[in-house]
Structure formats: structure tokens, C-alpha cells
Amino acid sequence: MPFRLVAVMLTCAAAMFCAVxxxxxxxxxxxxxxxxxxxxxxxxxxxxxxxxxxxxxxxxxxxxxxxxxxxxxxxxxxxxxxxxxxxxxxxxxxxxxxxxxxxxxxxxxxxxxxxxxxxxxxPLAPTRPPDLALGASLYAENCAACHGATGLGDGPGSQGLDPAPIAFADMARARQRSLFGLYQVIGQGLDGTSMGSYAHLSSDDRWALAFYVGGFAFDTTAAEQGERLWSDRQDVRSMIPRLEDLVQTTPDALTARIGEEDATRLVAYLRRHPEAVIQSRMTLSIAREKLAQSLARYEAGDLNGARDLALAAYLDGVEPVEPILATRDRALLARIEEAMGGLRASIAAREPVSEVRAQADRIGLLFDAAERILTPQQGSRVSSFAGAFMILLREGLEALLIVVAMIAFLRKADRPDVLPYVHGGWISALAAGVLTWAAATSLITVSGASREVTEGIGSLLAAIVLISVGIWMHGKGQSQAWQAYIHEKLSSALSKRSAWFLFSLAFVVVYREVFETILFYVALWSQGAHMAILTGAAAAILTLSLIGWALLNYSKRLPLSQFFSYSAILIAGLAVVLAGKGVAALQEAGLLNIHPVSGVPRIELLGLYGSWEGLIAQTLTLAVIVIGFLMNSRRAVSRHGGA
Incomplete structure (x- = not known):
């Protein structure tokens, strides 16, 4: 009796009824x-x-x-x-x-x-590691009656079926069967057999079933040996860097590369623990591989290829681990980013091969340090709490300062009717950030470059808006004699268009922080210690709330002129910071060149990233602000003298 089609004959009579x-x-x-x-x-x-x-x-x-x-x-x-x-x-x-x-x-x-x-x-792979417990439940409900509880094809419903149900525990067949093949048959069924289509199950359910039945032929001992193999050998991890590679790989295909015994052990482990493939990205293996390819291209004289691969080493290899590394050692992450930016600058400047190779070697040592920090053993409840607290506090503080300034401004102007626009802006930004993350993880793939471009453009747009707002506020605080006039004009100046402008400003400055913050939290969440993360987030929210409350209460006691002057300086300073951050993000995305400045420290809090491009952008921003402030002062003196 011939064996039938691809791999999975997941059902018996119930499948036929379902197909009908x-x-x-x-x-x-x-x-x-x-x-x-x-x-x-x-x-x-x-x-x-x-x-x-x-x-x-x-x-x-x-x-x-x-x-x-x-x-x-x-x-x-x-x-x-x-x-x-x-x-x-x-x-x-x-x-x-x-x-x-x-x-x-x-x-x-x-x-x-x-x-x-x-x-x-x-679609070649699941969007997330399949739930094997779900797979076991689905198998017991839909498949065990024919294929047997242990996948031997001997279930009570198998009697009289021609052809007989597939024995998933048959090693000879399992060695040639990919998980993608199993997934395909589960969804499409098998003509001429009692195996019907299970397309009515969700894609996640079908992948869970495929992984579960794909592990029947491999025993626990082999899986334990495979775990040690996966943990100890970087070359093995580099063979299966993504879930897409795992689901298309067969034991026979791996045998040609690492031998039959190791191939069996590796497949036994990964089909039981697909999450290990995601976690392996914490080894920076992709970054190492692309960095080596970049160096090889440079040595061969391919400048463009070397530059593109050096950029890909950062975007595809470093950025996925950035959230975890930032919470555990932000200084090391900054050194890696700076070193990789310097490498791209050296390639663009056609530095000698020996110098580029030396830089690549130094980056490799930084990767070694990062991988030691990224091991699961380095995670703890304390580090998870600290990471969750600092991420939200750092990302939220800039947006909070701007939103608080707008709220205080409207209160000073006696325009509470416009406050809903500001609140609507930051609330909409929170919702949009969550939706963007959901789409990026479930519907589409958002590359590291796309995230950097989004952050860069958002930062520059916010900086441009803040320049104009800062200069305007500074002008309104220049003359005590004009305070009554200012108070009178503020109410009439806030039209519907101005209200929607404030909505847009609140949205932009908050949205640029939300998506990145969520990505950091998702990465933290995958490491466990969930209660510590939630506690850290709650502590950060409480801290931000206290800062906002203190600023709003302090602003109430400020005279109108001082309020405008202090707010103008604050907003102008944030514009300079955002200009530097925006340029740095576009550089990391590969849209702007990098020309390092020796002797200039990297201070992210101030938007300083040690490149000429960033310094020029911040200098121009500061120059525009200073010119605007000077013009305001001259107008104020002229008015005062005329009075």
C-alpha cells in the first residue's frame, strides 16, 4: 500500500465530514x-x-x-x-x-x-514561535483518533482507511519532511485520502500542529543533546537564524552540513523549542556575518557592497537586540553604534584596508562583550525593573515637557476650551503607537531602517515646529508693559486652526516616542520577570506624573513674562536636542553620511552623537533660535522706547 502525499494525514473520518x-x-x-x-x-x-x-x-x-x-x-x-x-x-x-x-x-x-x-x-513561516501546548491540544482533538496518541498511525479510527494514516513517528519519513510541508498539507488536505483540509483553523493553529507532529520522531534525549549543541556552537546557530529557515529545513538537508547525529539532535531540540531561534538573534550572529561580508567586499574593491553590508550589519544584526542591550548596558550599546558608524565613515572615505579591518576587529570585541551581557543568565528582576523604569522615563520625559508647556500656556491664556485638542493629540499618539506596533508585528514587517527613518523624520519635524513655537513664546515675554496686550491677544489668536496645530504638535512629539518604547518593552517582556517590568513601568508613570504635576503648579506661580521666557528656553533647547537625534537616526538608516568629529563626546541626552552632520544641524537650529530671540529683543526695545 503506497504512502500518500506530503507529510501529514492529520485526520480520519472526522476530516471527511469536515471537508463535506x-x-x-x-x-x-x-x-x-x-x-x-x-x-x-x-x-x-x-x-x-x-x-x-x-x-x-x-x-x-x-x-x-x-x-x-x-x-x-x-x-x-x-x-x-x-x-x-x-x-x-x-x-x-x-x-x-x-x-x-x-x-x-x-x-x-x-x-x-x-x-x-x-x-x-x-507565507513561509509563522510570525511568532508556535505554541506547542496548543499544538498538542489540537492534535488530541482533531488527529489522534487516526494518527494515534503517539503519532504511530494506529489510532482507533485508522481501521479500514486506504491509504493508512501517516505514522509521524517514522524516522525515515521524518528525516525528509519539512515543517513547511506539514503546514501546507494541514491547510490544503490530501486528495484521494481521508485527510481533509484544515484551512478553517487559523494560521497560528496550523503552525502549532505542524511543529507538534513534526516532533514525534525525535526523542527527549536527542532534544537535550541538541540544546547543548545549539548553545555551544555559533556556526550551528548561524545555519538557522530565522523561523523561516527552521520550517524549511529537513534533517536530511542538515546532515550534509553537520552530520546525521548532530542534525537529528538539532532538529529534535528546535522543533520542541522554536523560541530558541528568536532568542539566538541575541547572539549578534547576523551582525557578525554581515560585518565579515562587508570586510570581504571592501578588500575586493567593492565599495558600494561593503557600505551596504556594513549598514545591514547594524540594521539587521544590532538593532533587533538594541532594546535588551540598552536596558542592561546602554554605554556599551552607544560604543557599538559609534564604532559601526565610524566603520561606515571609513568605508566611505576609502581608508586603507588594514584600518577598516582593525575597526571591524574592534567591533567584534564589542560584540563579544554584548553577547555576554545578552545571555539569559544576565537578566534579573532588578535589571528588568530598572530597564522598564528607565526606558519609559527617558522616552517620556521630552514629550512630557512639551505637552506640559502647552497645557500651562493654555491655562495662562485662559483658554481651557482648547485643552481637549492637546489631550486629544497625545492620547491619539498613544493609540496610534500601539496600532503601529500591532501592524508591524502581525501584518507587515517594519525594518530597522524604516523605524530609524520614522524616528528621524519625526524628530526633525518636531524640531522645526518647536523652533517657531520657542521664538514666538520668547517674543511674548519681552516687555512688562505689553503683558495686558499679550493677555488680550492670546484669546483672539487661538483660532480653530491654532487648536488643531496644538493637537498636531502633541501628536508628533508623543508618537515619536511611543513606538520605540513599545518595542523596548516587548523585548523586555520576552525575557520574563513580567511583574518586575510592570512594576518598573508603573514607577516610571508615577514619576512622570509627579514631574508633570510639579511643573504645572510651578508655572501657575510664574508671572506671565517669566513663564513665556522659561518656556521659550525649554522648547528651544528641546528643538536643538531633537535636531541632533533626527540626524543621528537618519544616519543609522543610511540616508545621511557620517563624518565623525574627534574629541566631541557622545551625549544622547543632549542630542550629541559626535558627527559633523549632527553638529551642523544643531548649530543651525541654535543659530535660528538666537537670531529669532535677538529680533524679539530689538522689537521689544523699540516698542518700549516708542512708548
């Missing part, structure tokens, strides 16, 4: 073709051995499916790669017709399947 009662849409022909290719690669050896047909029925099925693959490929929407796919399909048909060796047929089928996914992409 729930009419599922026909899966895209590209995915069906991929599924058939996966089946061909796995089951061809049971039909042909050493050029001889050993199972005529199975061999006829191999021929039929290879032709079906070609037909499906011709029905796909035209793309530049479609013709090549059809040519490969013809080669696969020819190889099966001449009864080629199993290794050749499997190689052709796998290559065609890989190229098919490249030409017609489908």
Missing part, C-alpha cells in the same frame, strides 16, 4: 504544485529502486503528479521566472520516465519547489 460540511476554496495552484513536488521527493524511492520499478501503482502516481505539476505551472500568472520553472518541470518528468535514481529526482523536485516559492511567494 465546510466547502473550502481551491488552494492556489502554486501551493498545490509545491505540495506535489514535496511528495515526489519523499515517496519516489518507494516506487523506483536502482532504476527498477518496485511498486507499479506508486510509480504511475509519480508520473501522474509530475505531469500535474507542469500543468499547474502553466496556469500560474505570468512572471519572468515562469518559463524556467516549466523547463525544470519537463526535466523532472523526463527523469521519472527514465527511472532515474532517487537522489536525482529528489534534487530536481526540491530545486523546483525552491524556485517556485521564489517566483510565487507564499
Amino acid at each position: 460540511s465546510h466547502a473550502e476554496p481551491e488552494p492556489p495552484s502554486g501551493e498545490v504544485a509545491w505540495r506535489l513536488l514535496d511528495y515526489l521527493a519523499v515517496d519516489y524511492p518507494s516506487a523506483v529502486v536502482d532504476g527498477a520499478v518496485v511498486d507499479p501503482a506508486e510509480y504511475a502516481e509519480m508520473q501522474e503528479f509530475s505531469v500535474s505539476v507542469r500543468t499547474l505551472l502553466t496556469e500560474l500568472p505570468p512572471t519572468p521566472g515562469q518559463t524556467d520553472l516549466i523547463v525544470q518541470a519537463d526535466g523532472l518528468i523526463e527523469a521519472i520516465d527514465r527511472k532515474a535514481l532517487a537522489t536525482e529526482v529528489a534534487g530536481r523536485a526540491h530545486q523546483l519547489a525552491t524556485d517556485l516559492l521564489a517566483a510565487y511567494p507564499v
Whole structure:
């Protein structure tokens, strides 16, 4: 009795009833073709051995499916790669017709399947590590009746089924089966068998099932040995840097790289602990790999390639670990960012290869220090509390100062009717930040570059707005004789347009902080110590509230002229800081060059990042503010003299 199609035959009679009662849409022909290719690669050896047909029925099925693959490929929407796919399909048909060796047929089928996914992409991996406990529950509810409680294909519902349910515990098949193949069959079902489609389950549920059944053939001892292998060998971790790589990898494919025993152990561990792949990004392996590639390109004379890879080393390798590293050693993170910016500057300046190599070596030592800090053992309830407290306090303080200044201003102007616009602005920014994070983690992928660009543009826009606000406020506090006039004019000056301007300002200055803060908290949350994180956040909120309350009460006692003068200086200072931060963010995104300034310290609180570009931007901002203040003073003197 031939084994049937790809990997999972997850159900018995209940699946047939479900297939009848729930009419599922026909899966895209590209995915069906991929599924058939996966089946061909796995089951061809049971039909042909050493050029001889050993199972005529199975061999006829191999021929039929290879032709079906070609037909499906011709029905796909035209793309530049479609013709090549059809040519490969013809080669696969020819190889099966001449009864080629199993290794050749499997190689052709796998290559065609890989190229098919490249030409017609489908979701290749879960968006987060699957919940294995959920997978076990779903398996017991939907699958165990046929496939058996331990995946041996011996459940009570398996009697009389032809073909018999797949035995997931069969190591020979498990070594050739990818988790992506299992996921595909769960969603699409299997024609000609009792395996129906489970497309009505969510994608997360189907991935949980795929991981759970994909682990039946691997025992606990192998998984424990695999954990040590994963922990001790960086070269092994670099083979599977993402969930996408894990779900497409088979034990047989890994065997060619690390040997059969280690491949079995590694798969046993990772299919039980997919979260380890996410955590492995804390090793900075991607940053190391791209940094080495950048150096190689530079040595080969490829300046553009070296520059792009050096930037990717930061955006793809360092930025994902930035939230955790910032909470544990912000000074080290600053040194890494500064060193990697300096490397990009050296590449752009065409420094000698020996100097660029020395810089890369120094960055490697910084990575070593960072990886020691990033190990789970370095996390604690105290560090989680401190991290949660400092992140929210640091990110929230700038926005708080500006929002408080606007509220105090409206109170001084006796315009409480405009306050809802300010409150609406910062509340909307909080909501928008949460929605942005949700979209970035569930619907789309927001790259490190995109986050830096968003932060950079937001900072520069806020700086421009604050320059005008600061100069305006300074002008309103220049003459005691004009205070009655100012008080009178403030009410009439605040039109609907001005109210919406204040809404926009509150939104921009708060939103630029919210998204980054949430990313930091998500990274912290993944490390555990949840109560410490919540306590730290609560303490930061309380501290910010006390600061806001104190500032508002202090502003009530200030004379109007002093209030405007102090507020103008505060807002102008924040404009200078934001100008520096905005330029630094655009530099980290690769949109602006970096020319380091020797002897200038890096002080993030002041927006100083030690580059000429940042200093020039801050100097220009300060110059505009000073000129504006001087013009205000001259007008005030002129008015006073005229009076």
C-alpha cells in the first residue's frame, strides 16, 4: 500500500465530514504544485529502486503528479521566472520516465519547489514561535483518533482507511519532511485520502500542529543533546537564524552540513523549542556575518557592497537586540553604534584596508562583550525593573515637557476650551503607537531602517515646529508693559486652526516616542520577570506624573513674562536636542553620511552623537533660535522706547 502525499494525514473520518460540511476554496495552484513536488521527493524511492520499478501503482502516481505539476505551472500568472520553472518541470518528468535514481529526482523536485516559492511567494513561516501546548491540544482533538496518541498511525479510527494514516513517528519519513510541508498539507488536505483540509483553523493553529507532529520522531534525549549543541556552537546557530529557515529545513538537508547525529539532535531540540531561534538573534550572529561580508567586499574593491553590508550589519544584526542591550548596558550599546558608524565613515572615505579591518576587529570585541551581557543568565528582576523604569522615563520625559508647556500656556491664556485638542493629540499618539506596533508585528514587517527613518523624520519635524513655537513664546515675554496686550491677544489668536496645530504638535512629539518604547518593552517582556517590568513601568508613570504635576503648579506661580521666557528656553533647547537625534537616526538608516568629529563626546541626552552632520544641524537650529530671540529683543526695545 503506497504512502500518500506530503507529510501529514492529520485526520480520519472526522476530516471527511469536515471537508463535506465546510466547502473550502481551491488552494492556489502554486501551493498545490509545491505540495506535489514535496511528495515526489519523499515517496519516489518507494516506487523506483536502482532504476527498477518496485511498486507499479506508486510509480504511475509519480508520473501522474509530475505531469500535474507542469500543468499547474502553466496556469500560474505570468512572471519572468515562469518559463524556467516549466523547463525544470519537463526535466523532472523526463527523469521519472527514465527511472532515474532517487537522489536525482529528489534534487530536481526540491530545486523546483525552491524556485517556485521564489517566483510565487507564499507565507513561509509563522510570525511568532508556535505554541506547542496548543499544538498538542489540537492534535488530541482533531488527529489522534487516526494518527494515534503517539503519532504511530494506529489510532482507533485508522481501521479500514486506504491509504493508512501517516505514522509521524517514522524516522525515515521524518528525516525528509519539512515543517513547511506539514503546514501546507494541514491547510490544503490530501486528495484521494481521508485527510481533509484544515484551512478553517487559523494560521497560528496550523503552525502549532505542524511543529507538534513534526516532533514525534525525535526523542527527549536527542532534544537535550541538541540544546547543548545549539548553545555551544555559533556556526550551528548561524545555519538557522530565522523561523523561516527552521520550517524549511529537513534533517536530511542538515546532515550534509553537520552530520546525521548532530542534525537529528538539532532538529529534535528546535522543533520542541522554536523560541530558541528568536532568542539566538541575541547572539549578534547576523551582525557578525554581515560585518565579515562587508570586510570581504571592501578588500575586493567593492565599495558600494561593503557600505551596504556594513549598514545591514547594524540594521539587521544590532538593532533587533538594541532594546535588551540598552536596558542592561546602554554605554556599551552607544560604543557599538559609534564604532559601526565610524566603520561606515571609513568605508566611505576609502581608508586603507588594514584600518577598516582593525575597526571591524574592534567591533567584534564589542560584540563579544554584548553577547555576554545578552545571555539569559544576565537578566534579573532588578535589571528588568530598572530597564522598564528607565526606558519609559527617558522616552517620556521630552514629550512630557512639551505637552506640559502647552497645557500651562493654555491655562495662562485662559483658554481651557482648547485643552481637549492637546489631550486629544497625545492620547491619539498613544493609540496610534500601539496600532503601529500591532501592524508591524502581525501584518507587515517594519525594518530597522524604516523605524530609524520614522524616528528621524519625526524628530526633525518636531524640531522645526518647536523652533517657531520657542521664538514666538520668547517674543511674548519681552516687555512688562505689553503683558495686558499679550493677555488680550492670546484669546483672539487661538483660532480653530491654532487648536488643531496644538493637537498636531502633541501628536508628533508623543508618537515619536511611543513606538520605540513599545518595542523596548516587548523585548523586555520576552525575557520574563513580567511583574518586575510592570512594576518598573508603573514607577516610571508615577514619576512622570509627579514631574508633570510639579511643573504645572510651578508655572501657575510664574508671572506671565517669566513663564513665556522659561518656556521659550525649554522648547528651544528641546528643538536643538531633537535636531541632533533626527540626524543621528537618519544616519543609522543610511540616508545621511557620517563624518565623525574627534574629541566631541557622545551625549544622547543632549542630542550629541559626535558627527559633523549632527553638529551642523544643531548649530543651525541654535543659530535660528538666537537670531529669532535677538529680533524679539530689538522689537521689544523699540516698542518700549516708542512708548
